[in-house]
Amino acid sequence: MDYKVDIRDIKFQLFEWLDTAKLLESERFGDWDLEQMDMIVDEALKIAQEQMAACNDDGDRIGAQWNDGIVTMPESFKPVYDTISEGGWIGLLGSPEYGGMGLPETVGTVVNEFFSGSNVSLSLTLMLTRGVGAMIENFGTDQLKATYVEKTYTGQWGGTMCLTEPQAGSDVGASTTKAIKQDDGSYLISGEKIFITSGDHNLAENIIHLVLARTPGAPAGTRGLSLFIVPKIRVNDDGTLGEANDVACSNIEEKMGIHGSPTCSLVFGGNDGCQGFLLGEELHGMKLMFHMMNAARIEVGMQGCAAAGGAHQQALAFAKERLQSRHWKMMKDPEAPQVAIVEHPDVRRMLLTSKAYTEAMRAILLQASYYLDLSHTAEGDEAKKYKNYVEVLTPICKAWCSEWGLQVAHLCVQVHGGYGYTKEYAAEQYMRDAEIACLYEGTNGIQALDFVARKLPLAGGQPIKDLLGMAEKTFNKAKSDPELMEPAWLLAAGLKQVETISKELGKRPDGIQLVLINAVPLLDMVGTCLGAHYLLDQAMLAKTKLAAILEDAGIDTDDKKAYKAFLSDNEEAAFFHNKVQTAIHFAYRALPTVPAKAAAIRSGEKAALYAIM
Amino acid sequence: MNCIVCVTSVPDTASVIKIGADGNQIDEGGIKWILSPHDEYALEEALKITEAQGGEVTVVTYGPARAEAVLRDCLARGAHQAVHVIGGEETLGDSFKIAQTLAAILKDREYGLILVGVQSVGTDNSQVGQMLAELLDLPHVAGITSLEVGEGTLNASREVEGGKEIYESPLPALLTCQKGLNEPRYAALKGIMAAKRKPVEKIEPSDIGIDEGAGAAYRLRSLSLPPEKGEGTLLQGEDDPAGAAGNLVKLLREEAKAI
Numbered sequence: 005m006d007y008k009v010d011i012r013d014i015k016f017q018l019f020e021w022l023d024t025a026k027l028l029e030s031e032r033f034g035d036w037d038l039e040q041m042d043m044i045v046d047e048a049l050k051i052a053q054e055q056m057a058a059c060n061d062d063g064d065r066i067g068a069q070w071n072d073g074i075v076t077m078p079e080s081f082k083p084v085y086d087t088i089s090e091g092g093w094i095g096l097l098g099s100p101e102y103g104g105m106g107l108p109e110t111v112g113t114v115v116n117e118f119f120s121g122s123n124v125s126l127s128l129t130l131m132l133t134r135g136v137g138a139m140i141e142n143f144g145t146d147q148l149k150a151t152y153v154e155k156t157y158t159g160q161w162g163g164t165m166c167l168t169e170p171q172a173g174s175d176v177g178a179s180t181t182k183a184i185k186q187d188d189g190s191y192l193i194s195g196e197k198i199f200i201t202s203g204d205h206n207l208a209e210n211i212i213h214l215v216l217a218r219t220p221g222a223p224a225g226t227r228g229l230s231l232f233i234v235p236k237i238r239v240n241d242d243g244t245l246g247e248a249n250d251v252a253c254s255n256i257e258e259k260m261g262i263h264g265s266p267t268c269s270l271v272f273g274g275n276d277g278c279q280g281f282l283l284g285e286e287l288h289g290m291k292l293m294f295h296m297m298n299a300a301r302i303e304v305g306m307q308g309c310a311a312a313g314g315a316h317q318q319a320l321a322f323a324k325e326r327l328q329s330r331h332w333k334m335m336k337d338p339e340a341p342q343v344a345i346v347e348h349p350d351v352r353r354m355l356l357t358s359k360a361y362t363e364a365m366r367a368i369l370l371q372a373s374y375y376l377d378l379s380h381t382a383e384g385d386e387a388k389k390y391k392n393y394v395e396v397l398t399p400i401c402k403a404w405c406s407e408w409g410l411q412v413a414h415l416c417v418q419v420h421g422g423y424g425y426t427k428e429y430a431a432e433q434y435m436r437d438a439e440i441a442c443l444y445e446g447t448n449g450i451q452a453l454d455f456v457a458r459k460l461p462l463a464g465g466q467p468i469k470d471l472l473g474m475a476e477k478t479f480n481k482a483k484s485d486p487e488l489m490e491p492a493w494l495l496a497a498g499l500k501q502v503e504t505i506s507k508e509l510g511k512r513p514d515g516i517q518l519v520l521i522n523a524v525p526l527l528d529m530v531g532t533c534l535g536a537h538y539l540l541d542q543a544m545l546a547k548t549k550l551a552a553i554l555e556d557a558g559i560d561t562d563d564k565k566a567y568k569a570f571l572s573d574n575e576e577a578a579f580f581h582n583k584v585q586t587a588i589h590f591a592y593r594a595l596p597t598v599p600a601k602a603a604a605i606r607s608g609e610k611a612a613l614y615a616i617m
Numbered sequence: 618m619n620c621i622v623c624v625t626s627v628p629d630t631a632s633v634i635k636i637g638a639d640g641n642q643i644d645e646g647g648i649k650w651i652l653s654p655h656d657e658y659a660l661e662e663a664l665k666i667t668e669a670q671g672g673e674v675t676v677v678t679y680g681p682a683r684a685e686a687v688l689r690d691c692l693a694r695g696a697h698q699a700v701h702v703i704g705g706e707e708t709l710g711d712s713f714k715i716a717q718t719l720a721a722i723l724k725d726r727e728y729g730l731i732l733v734g735v736q737s738v739g740t741d742n743s744q745v746g747q748m749l750a751e752l753l754d755l756p757h758v759a760g761i762t763s764l765e766v767g768e769g770t771l772n773a774s775r776e777v778e779g780g781k782e783i784y785e786s787p788l789p790a791l792l793t794c795q796k797g798l799n800e801p802r803y804a805a806l807k808g809i810m811a812a813k814r815k816p817v818e819k820i821e822p823s824d825i826g827i828d829e830g831a832g833a834a835y836r837l838r839s840l841s842l843p844p845e846k847g848e849g850t851l852l853q854g855e856d857d858p859a860g861a862a863g864n865l866v867k868l869l870r871e872e873a874k875a876i
Contacts, residue, residue, distance in 0.1 A: 035810065036810070037813065039686075039689070039813075040809050040810065040812075040813060043689065043690070043693060043804065043809050043812075044806065044809055047693075047803055047804050047809065050803065051803055087803060090805065091803055091804075091805040091806060092805050092806035092807055093806065096806060105806045105807070105810070107806070573635075574646070574647075575633075575647045576646070576647055
């Protein structure tokens with residue numbers, strides 16, 4: 005695959021829109037400076053384009069192979085995995101004490117976009133390995149930390165999270181995997197887990213599974229779950245590898261997409277010889293697992309954004325090359341030459357909609373990551389405030405970005421016409437791969453329920469009030485700009501609907517039913533308002549920067565011809581001009597869905613409950 | 618063994634090149650500057666040699682202030698220190714002046730090998746390495762694709778039409794490097810972090826006796842972009858293939874002057 009991404013927008017959002025410089029003033033990130041951040045972004049992109057993308061096709065076409073209990077990855081994956089591991093990219097967020105690089109989440113999110121957009125299958129192995137390292141670093145004993153953390157941050161050992169069982173999918177509390185304490189303090193693990201991403205592979209010499217299991221006498225449901233470290237191969241006291249730990253991969257799934265990612269069924273303790281080590285305390289398993297799941301949910305949201313960003317760039321390049329039909333101004337002249345399809349208004353609409361949703365997703369994900377960093381650099385109530393912002397934004401990151409990632413990937417197939425349905429172009433793979441992000445890490449339906457039931461009322465509703473309050477400020481700022489005035493009022497109308505529908509539902513006798521039916525559209529309404537808020541905020545910044553460029557060049561925007569000619573010759577000015585057009589387009593095309601959804605919810609329509617199914 | 622690597626900052630090969638207002642320089646607006654791709658092979662080889670045999674890698678560039686970024690890139694990949702002669706706007710493309718400047722910097726330094734990219738991506742003159750070797754009175758091999766360094770000697774090979782030339786040379790020596798020699802590494806995050814603390818020695822040309830405005834061997838008078846590709850001509854041949862073939866030959870002969 006030839007991986008393309010809008011690096012200018014990424015750097016704009018990271019360095020010009022977000023105050024990344026301020027983060028680097030903190031003690032936690034004080035060893036880094038902006039110049040290094042820029043180098044990291046460039047180097048990660050280079051690795052994504054030259055290495056990850058180069059083995060993407062093998063992942064998709066050859067895929068992970070299961071044979072007699074052993075999973076083999078495409079040959080081209082291993083050297084790329086090694087380059088990334090040795091470069092420190094797996095442990096980029098981890099503590100330097102354990103071989104991590106201690107970088108801000110905000111930068112990590114950008115790196116994730118590149119890795120996920122260029123080869124989502126391989127990026128999943130990296131993501132889970134990093135997640136396991138972080139979990140053991142945060143909750144492990146000194147001995148567990150010394151044994152496992154550095155080995156995972158450096159990619160020598162891989163990692164997984166093992167929740168799902170055949171009868172316990174979204175209902176994790178139904179898990180039956182058992183853990184029985186042994187005299188030496190370890191636990192004997194037995195049970196079956198399914199849908200385990202990177203559950204077995206030949207990229208690393210060992211794999212460290214984090215397994216949710218039930219101790220004898222534990223209460224039913226998620227409260228009875230504890231979390232265990234279960235290595236594929238046992239680790240000797242001196243850190244060397246010992247005998248196999250009775251973890252067997254019984255199968256891998258045949259899937260719609262992410263063929264280069266082995267989705268494994270794992271049998272723990274089939275021969276009564278699977279040793280596990282408690283992470284944290286007994287019965288705290290689900291609470292701990294949420295730490296890994298929350299991080300993973302933001303990363304899965306990024307999969308949606310990365311698929312959208314990659315697909316949009318592919319579609320844009322295709323639309324500039326593919327000649328078809330005449331220009332709309334000459335549509336009645338059969339002798340007129342064919343033009344590139346990027347000239348056709350319908351194609352332009354699809355391309356700009358794709359661009360707008362991609363940039364809105366990117367903004368939501370980067371803003372959430374930035375708050376996560378602030379929650380680490382601030383203290384006391386301030387830190388708590390930012391942590392709560394992340395809590396509220398997490399289901400939006402996951403569900404809104406994965407859903408719209410898939411929709412954008414679809415639009416980009418559409419831009420390609422019939423060619424988009426063939427394997428000759430990357431568009432169809434992006435679309436196939438994007439669906440999984442809507443499903444795993446808690447389906448988007450589960451995310452929406454988490455959002456309305458837990459996140460909206462969090463801390464007395466203050467965090468969501470703050471976040472929407474910031475959107476209100478953007479409205480107030482943008483409404484005085486003639487060009488952005490109407491988009492700003494569309495935002496205000498959306499915000500009003502979000503506010504009133506929440507209050508109304510709380511008072512209605514059928515409120516609970518309506519919330520359960522409408523959690524997904526409710527989440528979409530908030531995600532759309534936040535997306536518009538961030539894009540309008542970015543548009544105002546872009547306008548300032550564009551004005552400075554135009555002033556320097558002596559260009560009068562009232563002279564439309566001169567302005568257009570200048571834009572065609574000045575990439576930077578065109579970029580800022582497009583940021584403004586993108587925000588306007590998103591406001592007119594996305595924000596009107598908010599009052600529409602509110603009207604449907606407010607009507608109290610419950611046909612889905614009444615229909616006979 | 619200590620190695621010196623001479624590097625150049627060039628526009629990213631994906632950049633769209635525009636001519637500046639003065640007509641003899643490119644418009645630097647919107648250009649991303651990178652380490653010249655051929656220099657990556659030179660740096661990688663130096664890093665491999667010093668990792669195997671000990672010693673340090675010093676990267677040297679002669680270029681404007683922005684060129685420091687490529688030195689940091691080299692330091693992030695593992696070079697130990699850097700030297701930056703700040704200047705070069707006046708002498709762009711003047712291979713001899715560039716070689717003289719580099720020679721003035723390197724003449725009193727201690728090294729076993731000087732490695733240079735076979736050419737810089739930009740002016741593509743492919744002269745600086747050889748000129749520098751002559752000025753420093755060093756043996757040199759141009760465009761190598763393999764290298765073995767022993768005690769006081771080296772064996773290097775270069776591709777020539779239909780074959781390969783193998784050279785043996787005493788050390789110290791100068792080699793220009795090209796694709797095929799190795800696979801350049803990526804900067805590791807630890808390397809990027811460490812690069813900030815590694816020393817970059819900054820030198821003005823006048824400090825080493827170089828007058829950039831004097832004795833130019835080469836001046837760029839003007840630059841122009843290649844003519845834009847015209848629209849293709851489609852010859853309809855369904856009804857009269859022989860006639861269409863005749864037309865094609867005529868066009869190839871008279872317009873394209875290809876035959």
